[in-house]
Amino acid sequence: MYAEPRLIYTIVLHVRSASKKKCQYSVEYIKYGFIPSPTNKQLPMCLLCGITLSNEAMKPSRLSEHLSKKDSDKARAEVSYFQSLKEKFEKSSTVTTMFKASQELMDTGLEASYKLSLLIARSGKPYSIGKQLIKPAVGEVIKTVMGQDPNPVLSSIALSNDSMARRIDEISSDVEDKLCSELRSTHFAIQLDESTLCDSEALLLCDVRFIRDQEMVEEMLFARSLQTDTKGSSIFQTLEMYFPDQNIPMENILACATDGAPAMVGRQRGFIALLKNQVPSVFAIHCVVHRQHLAAKALSTRLHTSLQTVIKAVNKIKVSSLHDRLFRQLCQENDEAFEWLLLHTEVRWLSKGTYFNSSNIEMLMVVFYVAVITPGPIFECIFRRRIGTVVTLLAQTHVCA
Incomplete structure (x- = not known):
């Protein structure tokens, strides 16, 4: 059989075109x-x-x-x-180069937006500071120092409130994912603490401590709101719901540190008891900071009385604006190094050791002023020198309130 002439011609042309250099x-x-x-x-x-x-x-x-x-x-x-x-x-600029330059500017602007969002989150400032202060400041720097038009750069950086919130959420989610991926394959210790905010919201904080590259690392794992009560069962339920969501085995928990509250250390319905039912090998320990708090509660009767007397003396000055101004004037007349007093409240971040440190406040001036406005048994503390003993003891141990 013979091939058709048209097919042969097509094949020949194809071979010639392919062989042609x-x-x-x-x-x-x-x-x-x-x-x-x-x-x-x-x-x-x-x-x-x-x-x-x-x-x-x-x-x-x-x-x-x-x-x-x-x-x-x-x-x-x-x-x-x-x-x-x-x-x-x-x-000369072509369409391709123009699009490429514009894309590069948008990419660098997006990266700058994420970095600025991280700085704002770390500083604890409101999101509105990005658009109200940072963006105009960057524009002034570009225009004054570099002598260029800042509008192309500023238009590529999104710093609105919604953009800041979205960037920070994405960053926190990425950090949480990386931390959880490490906890899935390593053993760690947790520290739990429940605190009530100023708006009566109960917040549960959880920190983890583990070894990374032969170094001890401490990171915050989560902060969750307790919707109803703050019992041990509610705290354990919050932890029990979080770990499976992140695919973290509960068996990886080696130890747990708490503040010693009944909801935490209760034998029957406390958090530690519920945790040991699921992870029997977990080791429970009392937080070191709260141990110092317990030590402060175990002061002798005489020292405790002197301590409370001084606290009442300082608070009596601070609660009244008139007494505060008069005390400040008294310190100025006597060339005292410090004129301001700290209003003592039962919070963990205000140390009694710092509160009564003789280098921060002149205790003698406080006692003298209060003795003048309200004569009473406060001189008994002065003559027995209990105040000096309390100040020295708390300043050395840095006991928390």
Whole structure:
């Protein structure tokens, strides 16, 4: 059987086109005003008219003919003229380069937005500071120091309230995912503490401590609101719901530190008892900071009485604006180093050792002022020197309130 003539002709043309070599660009073609096309290096492009010719036209005779037809005067131009046209063309902005520069500016602006969001989150400032202060400040720096128009840069950085909140949520979610991925494959210890905020919201805080690269690392795992009560069962339920959601095995918990509250250490329904039912090998320990708090409660009767007397004396000055101003004037007249007093409240972050440190407040001036406005048994503490003993003891141990 014989093949059809048309098929044979098609095959022959295909073989010829495949075997035919394509012409390559030579640097000598610049004297004809041609450079390689930016989209295809195997095609010549004319610098005068911008037309791109076929690969078959990449021959000196064809290029010279094209140059003579377009502009006969430029056919006798020197190579330096075409070199200048080439440099001008390479520096000119094309659609591709414009889009590329715009995309790079948007990418760097997005990165700057994330970094600024992280700084705002760490500082604890409101999200509105990004648009109200940081963005105008960056614009002034760019305009004053660099002498450039700040609008292109500022338009690529999103610092609105919603953008800040979204960036911070994404960053915190990413940090939490990385931490949970480590906890899935390593043993760790947890520390739990329940606190009530100023708006009566109960907040459960959980910190973890584990070994990373042969170093002890401490990170905050989560902060969850307790919707109803603060019993041990509610605290354990919050922890029990969080760990399976993050695929963290409860068996990885080696130890648990608490503040010693009944809801935590109760034998039957306390958090530790419920945790040991599920993880029998867990080791429970009392928090070191709260141990100092217990030590402060175990003061002798005489020292405790003196301590409470001084607390009442300082608070009597601070609760009244008149007494506060008069006490400040008294300290100024006696050239005291400090004039301000701390209002004592039963909170963990105010140390009694700092509160009664003789280098921070002049206890003798406090006692003298209160003795003048309310004469009473406070002089008994002075003569027995109990106050000095209490100040020295608390300042050395840094006992928390």
